[in-house]
Amino acid sequence: MSPLQENFYQKSNDQGETIKTEVYKYLKHWYWFVLGVVITITGAILYLRYTPKVYKSSAKIKILNKTKGLELPSAAFVFNRSNINLENEIEVIKSQRISEAVVDRLDLTMRYFVEGNVLTTEMSQLPFQILKTISNDSITSKASYRIEVKTSGFEVTSHNASQSLVFPNFDTTKTNHNLPFELNLPQDFNFENAEDKVFIIEISPVSVVSGSIKNGVKVNVLGDSDLLELGFTSQSKDKNERILNTLIDVFNEDGINDRQEISRRTINFIDERFDLLAKELDSIEVGIQDYKQKNDIITLETDAELGLSQRTLSEQELFELEKQLMLSNLLGETLRQPNAKSDLLPANIGLSSTSINGLVDNYNSLVLERDNLLTSGGVNNPNVVLLNGKLEDIKSNIFASIESYAKQLKASKAQLSRKNRKFASKVYNLPAKEKIITDITRQREIKQSLYLFLLQKREEAAINLAITEPSIKVVEYAISQHVPISPNSRNIYIMGLLAGLAIPFGIIYVILLLDTKIKGKEDIVERNAKIPxxxxxxxxxxxxxxxxxxxxxxxxxxxxxxxxxxxxxxxxxxxxxxxxxxxxxxxxxxxxxxxxxxxxxxxxxxxxxxxxxxxxxxxxxxxxxxxxxxxxxxxxxxxxxxxxxxxxxxxxxxxxxxxxxxxxxxxxxxxxxxxxxxxxxxxxxxxxxxxxxxxxxxxxxxxxxxxxxxxxxxxxxxxxxxxxxxxxxxxxxxxxxxxxxxxxxxxxxxxxxxxEANKSYGYGYNYGYNYGYGAKS
CATH class of the missing domain: 3.40.50.300 (P-loop containing nucleotide triphosphate hydrolases)
Incomplete structure (x- = not known):
């Protein structure tokens, strides 16, 4: 074996011996541990016997998703997770408002207890009839009353009164008193269950009781689901179940009332908007009428067709006038030419003036007559001279007629041009009027569509108000555990056993810690290792x-x-x-x-x-x-x-x-x-x-x-x-x-x-010095 291995095994052996030595320090006082365990187990038995039993009840609900309408897929939808904010729902469940509603509905301002020889236990109800005569709003402070059932009647003592009130025949209604309740015995009352017993009634304000319920209700989310587990603990299983079931009902009704309130407010809002929209639509219709009357509009299509036809006719008349003016100017220029004295004038050139046309015809007839005389009589023929004079007079008349006709044409042209511009302006303004009419019509259509939309929403709100879905689904109503959660007998016994071992251990440890005497070889080696x-x-x-x-x-x-x-x-x-x-x-x-x-x-x-x-x-x-x-x-x-x-x-x-x-x-x-x-x-x-x-x-x-x-x-x-x-x-x-x-x-x-035997090497083990020698004392 290598030195490293030897060192390792040596350390292992030393540790084992040290542990065994430490254990022997306490095992030699085994009787103290036995006594401690006996005392603590006895205390645990007495504690379990006289400690009130606390039971737990639990219920499960599912929060329903009330999202309306079509929605685009979200991350929560893709990964199959709910988009319901359960934290908000939990806070609502544990709110003071919900707790107060539970207290009012169950009338939990009164609690009942029965006194035992050692233990006072809470009851779900008294064995006799009790009627509270005070409203919850009138309770401002805590009060307690002690009720003893005697053979002759009730004896009631208030916590702040020195004397008791005696009610014979077990009926408080026949006696004047200031108690906040009335007592009476049912016909099937069993005296064996209540005689000579003491019952206690505690009356507390709503805020105090609701606060205890708010703090007592535990709400947990079950995994990644929309399920909530509600829990409540007290000495009465029946009370636990009633509180949880009522809490579920109140919470569900609260959600329903919230949605119904939304529907009612929606209906009221739509009704108000109906009146406003009706007035706005009337105003728009009157505006359209006034605008058409003011602008002489029948319909935009008819006005546009009429304006274009009038403008075309006016332009044709203007063209005709300009034509006559040009022909008259042409005739005048012909007369002014140097050789015009003997030439014939153009006839029937399109002039509309009959006087000019007549003068031109006379002029041409005289020219033809003169030309005939020139051929036979010569220039100096008196008839030729006379005809030349007539031609000059007629020519002068033609000039005068042309000038007068031209002025007439120009005046007519100016008048016709103004009329043409009026027709053109009327046609030009039609798009602007059309735009105004279109805007007004659009506002009317918007109001009409809004009116129809609100009418539809009003019907939907009325339907939702009449048929409101629940806000939760009750998965499991309140169920109570048959075994009390407190005191936990198993844990109490384990704690008692541990305390019975720990207390002597601690005392011995302190004694050993404060003991400065030498106990064994290790104490000497620790200080003077060099001395054998x-x-x-x-x-x-x-x-x-x-x-x-x-x-x-x-x-x-x-x-x-x-x-x-x-x-x-x-x-x-x-x-x-x-x-x-x-x-x-x-x-x-x-x-x-x-x-x-x-x-x-x-x-x-x-x-x-x-x-x-x-x-x-x-x-x-x-x-x-x-x-x-x-x-x-x-x-x-x-x-x-x-x-x-x-x-x-x-x-x-x-x-x-x-x-x-x-x-x-x-x-x-x-x-x-x-x-x-x-x-x-x-x-x-x-x-x-x-x-x-x-x-x-x-x-x-x-x-x-x-x-x-x-x-x-x-x-x-x-x-x-x-x-x-x-x-x-x-x-x-x-x-x-x-x-x-x-x-x-x-x-x-x-x-x-x-x-001592457990301190000396060889004495505390099963192979002492007397092994095999037949020891003698």
Whole structure:
């Protein structure tokens, strides 16, 4: 196995041992855990017996989607999700308005209770008849009344009254009182269920009760659906169901009323708009009529046709006038030509003037007559001269006629041009009039279509008002659980069990946390890891001797044998086979150094070793108490003080079963123990004893109290430093650590005394030291 694996397994083993050690700390106090569990379970039983039972009721509803009309597919439609805002619906359900409606409908301002020996329980109704005589609006503060059913009648006591009201014959209507209710017994009343019982009536304002319902109603969304789960808890299952069912009805009616209110407002709005639209349509019709009359319009098509025909006729007349004017001008120009005196004038050229045409004809006749005379009579013929004069007169008349006719034509042309422009303007203005008529007509059509649309919507609103769909679908009306949710017996018992274990655990933990005494080997190793621990001695009842019998095979005896073996390992080997000196000391008095010194010396003696036990604690000797000897018997002080005293004279046999075991008691308590121990006599005694004994065990004084041990510590081959479990303070280990590090104690090793079975290695397991030896007590 690699070093890394060894380290891993070592850590794993250490963790396991640590956990087991911690567990053993508490398991040894198992009786406290048993007592704690018994007490807490008993408390849980009493709590469950006298705690009011709270039941839960639940109902399920589906919020219906009331979206009207066709809608384009949305993301909610594509992914099959509802577009209903359930959060809004939940807030409406839990609103104060809805809760107040439930309170009014169920008349929940009155609550009923029955008193028990220990517990007061809420009831859904009283066993007798009660009629409230006060309206909910008149309740302004809480009040309670105590009703006792006596054999003769009711006895009612108000919470703020010192005297009770007695109503004989179980009827409050026959007595004057100021109670807010009337009481009466039904005909089938059973006295066994109510006699000598006390009932309590509590009256609360609507706001208080509705607030409790609002806070008590729990609404949850079931998954991703449109389903809502409503829950309510109280001591009465019937009350829970009535509240939830009524809440569902009120919420549904509230939604229906909202939609009906919309329909009613729609109808009222449409009726108002009908009156306005009728007036507007009348105004538009009158406007069209006035406009046509003002502009002489029959219809746009007729006016347009008439205007175009008049304009065409006028243009033809104007063309004719211009033609006559041009012909007359042409005739005049012909007369003005130089050769026009003898030429004929054009006749029938299209002039409409008969006078000009007549003059032209006369002129041409005279020209022909003159030309005939010129042929026969010559130029100077008097008839020719006469005819020339007539021709000049006629020509002048023609010019005058042409000029007069031209003026007439021009005047007619000017008049006709004005008439033509009027006709053209009339035709030109027709599009503008058409636009105005079209705008007015469009407004009339809009109003008419709006009128028809509103009429349709009014019919739809009337239908919706008459037939309004519910706002919810009740999936499941209120159902109550048969098992109360509070107190939860299973949880109460579990909590009681845990409390029964946790409380002792906490107390023990605090005690252990505040306990600064050494408990086991790990406490020593934690502070002084460099100093070896050569023995862990189990706890004994009293300080009885272990090795009075060398053959003792008890667990304690085996522990001291292991100690003696470990001590032998740390003792140096002398080349001259001299005996070896073992000092037993401690920090303070009471850590068991005398007890360990005696038993250690006896365990060494039991393996056929010669052992000398010396009582060197001159200030507080204790060895004589273990062997029933006189405290003032000759001992070490006598030898140290008297140079002529032989230490062998102080040797006694304290144990008849240990022939190799000798003891030198401390002797009388001297006034100067420190000077006696350092006068050289003690060192001489040890040197002489080493020649005769294999081991010399010295019981010395505690180190922190006096300096006696430090003065002679150099004489020891090994120093057993006693630490007593559950007695020695942990901080005293620092003192022993300083002694070791400073070298004041030679070859120091710890011996842990009075270890409990679960603290000593090997004692808390199933393979103790007595395994296979037939232990003897």
């Amino acid at each position: 621990i050569v023995g862990e001695l189990p706890k004994l009842k009293g300080d009885q001797l272990i090795f009075s019998n060398p053959e003792d095979n008890s667990m304690q005896a085996e522990a001291f044998r292991i100690l003696s073996a470990n001590v032998d390992y740390i003792l140096p080997v002398h080349s001259n086979n001299k005996g070896r000196v073992v000092f037993c000391t401690s920090t303070i008095k009471g850590e068991g150094k005398t007890h360990v010194s005696i038993n250690l010396s006896l365990s060494l003696s039991s393996i056929n070793k010669k052992v000398l036990l010396i009582g060197a604690d001159l200030r507080n000797p204790q060895i004589h108490n273990q062997i029933n000897e006189d405290k003032h018997k000759l001992g070490l002080t006598n030898y140290l003080h008297d140079e002529n005293f032989n230490w062998k004279e102080a040797i006694i046999k304290g144990f008849k079963n240990h022939p190799n075991h000798d003891i030198i008691l401390s002797g009388s308590i001297p006034p100067n123990p420190a000077s006696l121990l350092t006068n050289g006599r003690f060192e001489q005694l040890l040197e002489e004893a080493k020649l005769e004994y294999d081991y010399i065990v010295v019981d010395t004084a505690p180190t922190i109290l006096v300096t006696d041990t430090m003065l002679i510590s150099k004489l020891a081959d090994a120093t057993m430093y006693l630490v007593r479990a559950n007695y020695t303070e942990k901080n005293l280990l620092n003192y022993s650590k300083e002694l070791n590090e400073s070298g004041k104690l030679k070859n120091m090793a710890y011996v842990l005394n009075s270890v």
